[in-house]
Amino acid sequence: MELRNPLSKYQLDVLRPRPLVVDFDWSDVSGGNLLMGICPAGHLIDKTVIDVSVPFDGSLQITVGDSVAQGRLQAASDNVPDEVGRYEARNDYEYALDTEIFLFFPSGIPTIGSGRAIVYFD
Secondary structure (H helix, E strand, O other), X not given: OOOOOOOOHHHHHHHOOOOEEEEEEHHXXXXXXXXXXXXXOOOEEEEEEEEEEEOOOOOOEEEEEOOOOOOOOEOHHXXXXXXXXXXXXXXXXXXXXXXXXXXXXXXXXXXXOEEEEEEEEO
């Protein structure tokens, strides 16, 4: 007897969204922000990660948030862009509506550096 899941792939993704992942480097900073994706309504954001693989110069600051609060999920004080490392911020934040999540660059003008940002959902 073969068991089949009655839910579609889309329904499964809504119920259990994948993490938002974006790779970025020094050339992305000039735009001021980088769209990571959408957090579906009703999902709890567990944690955000900034993983710096090549250190940034130019006094760069990085935050993760939304259009209302740029540092809602990770403040600039939660990471050190000029040092290689993995910087995590624990969140227990739930968006009531589908919301765009951004990586923000509030200050700094780097000429080198790269990393990855990840937002994990429940």
